[in-house]
Amino acid sequence: MHDTLLLFGATGDLAQRYLFPSLLRLLGDGLLPEDFRVRAMALSPHDTDKFRDILRPRLEQALPQASQDDINNLLRRIDYRSVDLRDPGSIADAVREFNGRHCVSYLSIPPGLYISTCEGLALGGALSAPHRLMLEKPIGSDSDSAAQILQSIGALIDEDRVFRIDHYLGKAAVQNLMALRFGNTLLEAVWNRNYIESVHIMVAESDGVDGRDSYYSRSGAMRDMVQSHILQLLCLVAMEPPASLEADRIRDEKVKVLRALRPLDARHAAKDSVRGRYTAGTINGQPAQAYQPPEGSEAETFVGVTAHIDNWRWAGVPFHLVTGKRLPERTTRIEVNLKPVTHWLFERPDRRHAQPNRLTFQLQPQENIQLGLMSSLAGPEWGALELQPLELELSVPTGLHRRIAYERLFLDAFNGNHALFVRDDEVRAAWAWIDSVTDAWKAADLPMQPYPAGSWGPDQAHLFLPAAIVADERSD
Ligand code: BG6
Numbered sequence: 366m367h368d369t370l371l372l373f374g375a376t377g378d379l380a381q382r383y384l385f386p387s388l389l390r391l392l393g394d395g396l397l398p399e400d401f402r403v404r405a406m407a408l409s410p411h412d413t414d415k416f417r418d419i420l421r422p423r424l425e426q427a428l429p430q431a432s433q434d435d436i437n438n439l440l441r442r443i444d445y446r447s448v449d450l451r452d453p454g455s456i457a458d459a460v461r462e463f464n465g466r467h468c469v470s471y472l473s474i475p476p477g478l479y480i481s482t483c484e485g486l487a488l489g490g491a492l493s494a495p496h497r498l499m500l501e502k503p504i505g506s507d508s509d510s511a512a513q514i515l516q517s518i519g520a521l522i523d524e525d526r527v528f529r530i531d532h533y534l535g536k537a538a539v540q541n542l543m544a545l546r547f548g549n550t551l552l553e554a555v556w557n558r559n560y561i562e563s564v565h566i567m568v569a570e571s572d573g574v575d576g577r578d579s580y581y582s583r584s585g586a587m588r589d590m591v592q593s594h595i596l597q598l599l600c601l602v603a604m605e606p607p608a609s610l611e612a613d614r615i616r617d618e619k620v621k622v623l624r625a626l627r628p629l630d631a632r633h634a635a636k637d638s639v640r641g642r643y644t645a646g647t648i649n650g651q652p653a654q655a656y657q658p659p660e661g662s663e664a665e666t667f668v669g670v671t672a673h674i675d676n677w678r679w680a681g682v683p684f685h686l687v688t689g690k691r692l693p694e695r696t697t698r699i700e701v702n703l704k705p706v707t708h709w710l711f712e713r714p715d716r717r718h719a720q721p722n723r724l725t726f727q728l729q730p731q732e733n734i735q736l737g738l739m740s741s742l743a744g745p746e747w748g749a750l751e752l753q754p755l756e757l758e759l760s761v762p763t764g765l766h767r768r769i770a771y772e773r774l775f776l777d778a779f780n781g782n783h784a785l786f787v788r789d790d791e792v793r794a795a796w797a798w799i800d801s802v803t804d805a806w807k808a809a810d811l812p813m814q815p816y817p818a819g820s821w822g823p824d825q826a827h828l829f830l831p832a833a834i835v836a837d838e839r840s841d
Pocket residue numbers: 570589590767
């Protein structure tokens with residue numbers, strides 16, 4: 366197992382809130398090598414003691430149950446070095462001493478600094494075999510910048526030692542989608558255009574942009590969420606069964622889905638997509654401010670877009686993808702709406718009021734699976750059958766947290782398992798589709814729709830939101 370983590374962006378929010386706490390848990394559970402150590406790096410001119418002083422309360426806050434012994438055990442293994450990521454020489458100097466160890470470099474930094482950082486790592490010998498590289502999303506901000514990053518880094522390190530993170534793939538609830546799809550006959554039998562009417566994939570957040578404006582104002586929801594997490598969920602829902610669980614067999618199937626996505630045409634932009642930005646409002650009784658990015662920023666905080674997968678299994682089935690910040694609640698769900706039964710036998714209710722089956726996977730905050738059926742269970746004991754909707758519900762009581770996703774991803778990267786990481790061709794194919802959407806928006810001059818914080822998005826959002834959300838909203 367690899368034993369040394371070279372962590373860039375060590376003072377950043379992701380590292381402090383998720384990466385170090387994940388390492389603390391792994392260490393406490395005895396899952397890291399005996400001589401595991403971390404070189405933390407960032408621009409701030411701290412020394413190691415100062416860095417440890419900053420990190421300690423963050424660890425205590427993230428993991429209140431952690432013992433002081435475990436925290437000290439982690440802090441002892443970390444030292445800090447200030448580096449200038451635009452200067453490959455400074456990076457090389459900071460990593461050279463680890464050449465004799467098995468290093469994993471983790472880039473939790475803006476993608477604009479990936480190339481110079483990797484040049485520095487290569488100069489310091491930290492990208493040659495057996496060293497590995499973990500990269501946070503996003504890889505670039507469009508196809509061209511992604512291609513440039515992939516190509517430049519590809520010239521410095523082989524693909525089989527690169528681990529591109531999409532932390533949604535580390536979530537147990539997301540992995541469960543594969544288990545449910547390929548571990549059951551029931552689903553596969555109906556999992557196609559003959560039985561499925563539409564699919565909705567939604568990642569709703571109640572948090573706002575908060576302190577991440579410099580990144581978010583250049584990215585927006587489409588590049589921040591749809592390009593990565595939502596397209597990965599789409600792949601898991603729509604892909605063909607892989608021949609095995611080997612990493613490349615899974616990734617082969619995912620990339621086929623991405624390549625089958627129909628580019629958005631500017632003529633359909635207004636019908637097939639909506640973008641919005643939140644204004645002031647209230648969430649859970651608390652006032653929330655408007656998002657005001659710097660002048661000239663095109664960043665949207667809400668996206669609804671209908672994806673069409675042009676292949677035999679999915680021809681004609683719309684996949685409605687939705688994500689937004691400052692929505693009423695945090696929930697990630699996939700709603701699969703089945704077609705109505707072919708021939709309706711019952712008088713009560715009449716055909717128009719029969720509800721087609723609906724299967725919903727809620728992935729967070731609580732894992733939960735719901736199946737909507739029609740039944741006469743609650744009807745009269747005799748007389749004509751009277752059907753009513755019935756909800757079968759399976760609730761998994763454990764909340765799954767992002768930190769746990771990173772624990773899994775660290776372990777897999779240290780052990781060399783690529784199944785939960787994104788391959789270079791997936792990144793390219795995902796950006797190709799995202800570019801088609803953002804280009805169509807530009808060509809069609811698609812307006813930015815305002816929506817009050819705490820609402821379910823702009824007016825047209827209901828065309829994309831899961832049917833259950835729209836129905837709940839109407840009944841409120
Ligand atoms: C990140 C995005 O990748 O995922 C954030 O950059 C978003 O904008 C976050 O808030 C959501 O992750 P999770 O695990 O909290 O659903």
